[in-house]
Amino acid sequence: MDFSFRILKNSKDCQARLGILKTPHGTIHTPTFVPVATKGALRGIDLKDAKKFGAEIFMVNTYHFFYQERYKIVKKFGGLHSFLNFHSPLMTDSGGFQVFSLGFGIEHQIGKIGFFPKEKELKERKKGFVKISDDGVEFKEPNSGKKIFLTPEISIKVQENLGADFIFAFDECTSPFHDYQYTKKSIERTHLWAEKCLKVFNKKRKQRMFGIVQGGNFKDLREESALFISSLPFFGIGIGGPMGKNKKEMHQILEWTIPLLDKTRPRHLLGIGEIEDIFEIIERGVDLFDCVLPTRLARHGTVFTQNGKIHLRSFKYLKEKIPIDPECQCFTCKSYSRAYLCHLLREKEVFAIPLLTSHNLFWVLNLLKRIRKSIKEGNFLKFKREFLKKFSR
Amino acid sequence: MDFSFRILKNSKDCQARLGILKTPHGTIHTPTFVPVATKGALRGIDLKDAKKFGAEIFMVNTYHFFYQERYKIVKKFGGLHSFLNFHSPLMTDSGGFQVFSLGFGIEHQIGKIGFFPKEKELKERKKGFVKISDDGVEFKEPNSGKKIFLTPEISIKVQENLGADFIFAFDECTSPFHDYQYTKKSIERTHLWAEKCLKVFNKKRKQRMFGIVQGGNFKDLREESALFISSLPFFGIGIGGPMGKNKKEMHQILEWTIPLLDKTRPRHLLGIGEIEDIFEIIERGVDLFDCVLPTRLARHGTVFTQNGKIHLRSFKYLKEKIPIDPECQCFTCKSYSRAYLCHLLREKEVFAIPLLTSHNLFWVLNLLKRIRKSIKEGNFLKFKREFLKKFSR
Numbered sequence: 053m054d055f056s057f058r059i060l061k062n063s064k065d066c067q068a069r070l071g072i073l074k075t076p077h078g079t080i081h082t083p084t085f086v087p088v089a090t091k092g093a094l095r096g097i098d099l100k101d102a103k104k105f106g107a108e109i110f111m112v113n114t115y116h117f118f119y120q121e122r123y124k125i126v127k128k129f130g131g132l133h134s135f136l137n138f139h140s141p142l143m144t145d146s147g148g149f150q151v152f153s154l155g156f157g158i159e160h161q162i163g164k165i166g167f168f169p170k171e172k173e174l175k176e177r178k179k180g181f182v183k184i185s186d187d188g189v190e191f192k193e194p195n196s197g198k199k200i201f202l203t204p205e206i207s208i209k210v211q212e213n214l215g216a217d218f219i220f221a222f223d224e225c226t227s228p229f230h231d232y233q234y235t236k237k238s239i240e241r242t243h244l245w246a247e248k249c250l251k252v253f254n255k256k257r258k259q260r261m262f263g264i265v266q267g268g269n270f271k272d273l274r275e276e277s278a279l280f281i282s283s284l285p286f287f288g289i290g291i292g293g294p295m296g297k298n299k300k301e302m303h304q305i306l307e308w309t310i311p312l313l314d315k316t317r318p319r320h321l322l323g324i325g326e327i328e329d330i331f332e333i334i335e336r337g338v339d340l341f342d343c344v345l346p347t348r349l350a351r352h353g354t355v356f357t358q359n360g361k362i363h364l365r366s367f368k369y370l371k372e373k374i375p376i377d378p379e380c381q382c383f384t385c386k387s388y389s390r391a392y393l394c395h396l397l398r399e400k401e402v403f404a405i406p407l408l409t410s411h412n413l414f415w416v417l418n419l420l421k422r423i424r425k426s427i428k429e430g431n432f433l434k435f436k437r438e439f440l441k442k443f444s445r
Numbered sequence: 446m447d448f449s450f451r452i453l454k455n456s457k458d459c460q461a462r463l464g465i466l467k468t469p470h471g472t473i474h475t476p477t478f479v480p481v482a483t484k485g486a487l488r489g490i491d492l493k494d495a496k497k498f499g500a501e502i503f504m505v506n507t508y509h510f511f512y513q514e515r516y517k518i519v520k521k522f523g524g525l526h527s528f529l530n531f532h533s534p535l536m537t538d539s540g541g542f543q544v545f546s547l548g549f550g551i552e553h554q555i556g557k558i559g560f561f562p563k564e565k566e567l568k569e570r571k572k573g574f575v576k577i578s579d580d581g582v583e584f585k586e587p588n589s590g591k592k593i594f595l596t597p598e599i600s601i602k603v604q605e606n607l608g609a610d611f612i613f614a615f616d617e618c619t620s621p622f623h624d625y626q627y628t629k630k631s632i633e634r635t636h637l638w639a640e641k642c643l644k645v646f647n648k649k650r651k652q653r654m655f656g657i658v659q660g661g662n663f664k665d666l667r668e669e670s671a672l673f674i675s676s677l678p679f680f681g682i683g684i685g686g687p688m689g690k691n692k693k694e695m696h697q698i699l700e701w702t703i704p705l706l707d708k709t710r711p712r713h714l715l716g717i718g719e720i721e722d723i724f725e726i727i728e729r730g731v732d733l734f735d736c737v738l739p740t741r742l743a744r745h746g747t748v749f750t751q752n753g754k755i756h757l758r759s760f761k762y763l764k765e766k767i768p769i770d771p772e773c774q775c776f777t778c779k780s781y782s783r784a785y786l787c788h789l790l791r792e793k794e795v796f797a798i799p800l801l802t803s804h805n806l807f808w809v810l811n812l813l814k815r816i817r818k819s820i821k822e823g824n825f826l827k828f829k830r831e832f833l834k835k836f837s838r
Contacts, residue, residue: 092785
C-alpha cells in the first residue's frame with residue numbers, strides 16, 4: 053500500500069505516541085515537526101538541506117500558488133515535487149487560512165492563539181474583505197485588489213494540481229473573538245464543506261486528505277466537530293482554527309478533541325509550534341504539526357539555544373566567540389561565532405538568513421529526534437521536565 | 446618565502462599573462478576575479494562555497510569594518526581570517542573609495558566609468574560631505590551623521606587589525622568630472638599618502654601592500670602616477686579611480702598605465718568586472734580585479750548565460766523548464782528550472798538570492814578558468830572572439 057499509518061508505541065503516562073507514516077515519496081517518523089515552505093522554499097535554505105537535518109515532510113501553502121494562478125504552471129511541471137525538484141513527502145493546506153487571516157476586518161479577527169494584529173497590519177488587512185456563504189469565500193486580495201473566490205471544490209482542484217502527498221479539506225477558520233452562535237453556524241458550514249471536499253476528491257490520485265476539526269474554544273462544538281470529522285473517511289485529522297486566548301485554552305481544546313478522534317489515524321495540529329508548545333501538544337496526542345516560527349524567528353535574528361531563545365542582533369553578542377548553542381551540531385554552530393552572526397545581522401547582510409534559518413530548523417528537528425527517542429524509551433515526561441527547566445528558566 | 450608572484454607565461458599577441466601569486470593562506474592563479482565579500486560575507490552564500498567554485502582570493506571592504514569600529518572586534522578575534530572562520534587569501538581596500546563615493550556632493554561625483562547617481566541617491570549623498578586635506582579625509586556618515594576622519598595612517602592601522610593578506614594604500618579617488626588642475630593636485634596628494642602608508646606599515650606583519658595609481662583620464666597624469674607608484678616598494682600595483690566616461694576611455698587608461706608598471710609585480714584593477722570588461726582588461730595586462738557585479742546582479746535577479754545576461758524576474762521565464770544556463774555545471778543549474786527561480790524571485794522568496802548568487806559566481810569563476818586555459822594554450826584572443834560573439838549577440 054502506498055499510504056499507511058501505524059502506531060508503534062503509546063505512552064503509559066500521557067497521550068504521546070510514536071508512529072510511522074508512509075507515503076509514496078518516503079516515510080515519516082511521528083511525532084514530527086513539519087517545516088513550512090510557504091512559497092515552495094525554506095526562506096533561504098534548500099529543502100534538501102532541511103531533509104538532511106531530519107525533516108521528513110514539508111508544508112507548502114496553497115494560497116501562494118493560487119492567488120496568481122501559479123498552480124497552473126506547477127501542473128505543467130507535473131506537480132510540486134517536480135516543480136521544486138524535491139521528491140520527499142509534501143503537504144498542502146487548503147488555502148483557507150490565508151484568505152481568512154489576510155482578509156479579516158475588525159469584526160473577523162483571526163489568529164492561532166489570541167492574536168491581535170498591530171495597527172498598521174490591521175489597516176492593511178481592512179483593505180481586503182471576506183464574504184462567506186455556504187458555497188465558499190469571496191475575498192479581495194489586499195495587494196492587487198483582485199477578487200478571489202475560493203470554494204471546497206476549487207481548493208481540492210488546486211491541491212490536486214499541486215500534487216502534494218497530503219492535502220487538507222477546505223474549512224472556515226473562525227476567530228477566538230467569534231461568539232458561540234457564530235461558531236456553531238460555522239462548524240456546520242465546515243462539516244458541509246468537508247463532505248463536499250471528499251465528494252470531489254479523485255480517489256485514484258496518489259494523495260490522501262486530512263479533514264479539519266473546528267469549533268473555537270467551545271467544548272461541545274469541538275466535541276461535535278471531532279466526532280463528525282472523525283466519522284468521515286479522511287486519511288488523517290487536522291485540528292484547526294483558533295486555539296483559544298492563551299496556552300491553557302489551547303491545551304483544553306486538545307484535551308476535548310483528541311480523545312474523540314479515531315486512534316488509528318494521524319493527527320495534525322495546524323500552525324502551532326513554540327518550543328514549549330511542542331511538548332504540550334505531543335503530550336496530548338498530536339502526531340504532526342507545522343509552524344513557520346523557526347524560520348520566521350531566524351529571519352528576524354532570534355535563535356534557539358538550550359537555555360532559551362536569544363535575539364542575536366543585540367549589541368552584546370558582537371563580543372561573544374562561542375557559537376549560538378555550544379551543544380548544537382549544525383553547520384552554523386560548528387562554523388561561526390555569535391559575534392560574526394551578530395555582525396551580519398547588524399549589517400543587514402543576507403547571508404545571516406540562511407545561517408540562522410538552518411540553525412533553527414536543525415535545532416528543532418534535533419529536539420524532535422530526542423522527543424521520539426524519549427517516547428520510545430518511555431520517559432517523555434521526564435525529558436520534557438528536564439528540557440524545559442533549562443529552556444524556560 | 447611567504448609571499449611571491451611569478452609570471453608563468455606572457456601572451457605573444459597581447460598583454461595577457463599567466464601568473465602564480467603565493468600567500469601564507471594559499472595560492473592564487475592569475476588572471477583572476479576577486480569576489481567582493483563587502484561585510485565579510487558573500488551576499489547569501491558561504492565563502493567556502495565560492496572557494497569550491499574556484500575563487501582563490503576575496504576582497505573585504507575596510508569601510509564597513511571601520512565606520513562603526515567593528516575592526517576592534519575583529520582584532521580581538523585575531524583578524525578577519527579568524528572572525529570569518531575562513532583561512533584563504535583575503536584583501537582589504539583602503540576604505541577611501543566608500544568615503545568618497547558615499548560622501549560626494551554635486552561637485553564631487555564619483556564613479557568607476559562615467560557613473561551618474563540617480564536623483565534620490567544623490568539627495569541621500571548630499572547629506573554626507575567630504576573635506577579633503579593633505580592629512581586625510583573628513584566625512585559625515587550619511588546614516589548616523591557621525592563625523593569620520595580617515596587618514597593614510599588610520600587606514601593602514603585598521604587594515605593591519607583586519608589582517609588580510611593584501612592591503613591597499615590610502616588614495617584619493619577623483620571623479621571623471623574633475624578637471625585636469627584638480628586631478629593633478631590630487632595625484633600629488635595620493636603620492637604623498639602612498640609614501641605615508643609605506644612609512645607606517647609594519648613590515649614584520651604577514652601582509653603585503655598594493656599602491657594605487659590614479660590620474661583620472663589624463664594621459665600624462667596616469668603616466669606620472671604609474672611611474673611614481675611603481676618606483677615605491679609596494680608588493681603589487683593597484684589601478685584605481687575613475688576609469689573614464691566610457692569603455693573606450695577605460696581601455697586607453699589601461700594602455701597608458703600598464704606598460705609603465707614593473708612587470709614583476711601583480712596588477713590589480715579596482716572595481717571593474719562586466720563580462721566584456723574581463724576580456725579587455727586581461728588583454729591589457731591586468732592580473733587581478735574585484736567587482737561586486739556578479740553578486741549585485743544576482744540579488745536583483747539578473748544572471749549570466751553563455752548567450753548573455755537575462756533578467757530572470759520576467760514573467761516569460763515562469764514557463765521555462767530549462768536551467769539558467771544549460772551548459773553550466775553549478776548547483777543551481779543542475780537543480781532548478783528557470784521557472785522555479787522566476788517564481789521565487791517574483792514571490793520575493795529570499796532563497797532566490799543564494800541560488801542566483803552562487804550561479805553567477807560559479808559562472809564567472811568558470812569563465813576565468815577557461816581564460817587562464819586559453820592563455821596557457823596561446824589562444825586567448827581567439828577564445829575572447831568566440832565567447833563574446835555568443836555572449837554579446
